[in-house]
Amino acid sequence: KRSLFSSITGFRVLLGDMGAGKTSLVLRFVKGQFHEYQESTIGAAFFTQVLSLNEATVKFDVWDTAGQERYHSLAPMYYRGAAAAVVVYDITSMDSFQKAKKWVQELQRQGNPKLIMFLVANKADLEEKRRVDNEMGEQYAKENGLSFMETSAKTAQNVNELFYEIAKRVVKAS
Numbered sequence: 001k002r003s004l005f006s007s008i009t010g011f012r013v014l015l016g017d018m019g020a021g022k023t024s025l026v027l028r029f030v031k032g033q034f035h036e037y038q039e040s041t042i043g044a045a046f047f048t049q050v051l052s053l054n055e056a057t058v059k060f061d062v063w064d065t066a067g068q069e070r071y072h073s074l075a076p077m078y079y080r081g082a083a084a085a086v087v088v089y090d091i092t093s094m095d096s097f098q099k100a101k102k103w104v105q106e107l108q109r110q111g112n113p114k115l116i117m118f119l120v121a122n123k124a125d126l127e128e129k130r131r132v133d134n135e136m137g138e139q140y141a142k143e144n145g146l147s148f149m150e151t152s153a154k155t156a157q158n159v160n161e162l163f164y165e166i167a168k169r170v171v172k173a174s
């Protein structure tokens with residue numbers, strides 16, 4: 001049995017189209033903040049947070065990548081060593097959903113069977129502008145062996161749940 005204070009460090013990476021809300025999800029989780037005019041990420045940003053689960057303390061190291069195509073070639077160095085990857089799309093943008101699927105395919109091509117993958121449908125607060133049905137995301141996740149969650153960085157819906165769920169899965173797998 002693992003001691004209460006054992007610490008597990010692992011890298012997680014956030015991927016997805018620019019504007020999907022990756023930085024906002026991390027800021028909501030780490031600082032409890034949300035900014036309507038979130039500056040877009042250049043290259044990648046690194047965040048760290050400690051989470052206490054019953055069975056372990058998890059030091060959460062998160063690489064928040066820029067979704068822009070021109071940074072695409074930077075991504076492998078972040079996700080190669082990752083224990084978990086979170087692919088985020090914006091429920092108000094079908095394009096962001098298509099881009100998310102491309103990221104999932106790219107991750108699957110990496111061929112790391114142990115990589116824990118989450119598909120996250122963000123901006124769930126913008127229900128009136130929704131373009132991607134919940135079922136579409138859920139179905140795609142199911143078919144590709146990903147965990148699926150709908151979140152809102154704005155209202156904090158499911159944000160802590162998402163990061164705790166990732167931590168739990170990582171601890172279980174370690």
Ligand code: GDP
Pocket residue numbers: 016017018019020021022023024025035036037038039040041067122123124125126151152153154155
């Ligand atoms: P990133 O490029 O994926 O890191 O996306 P950002 O975190 O920079 O967010 C892009 C824009 O979407 C910003 O204007 C955010 O304020 C906004 N945004 C992010 N998450 C949400 C959300 O859950 N709901 C709403 N309404 N807006 C969001």
Ligand code: MG
Pocket residue numbers: 022023024039040041064065066067
């Ligand atoms: Mg960003």
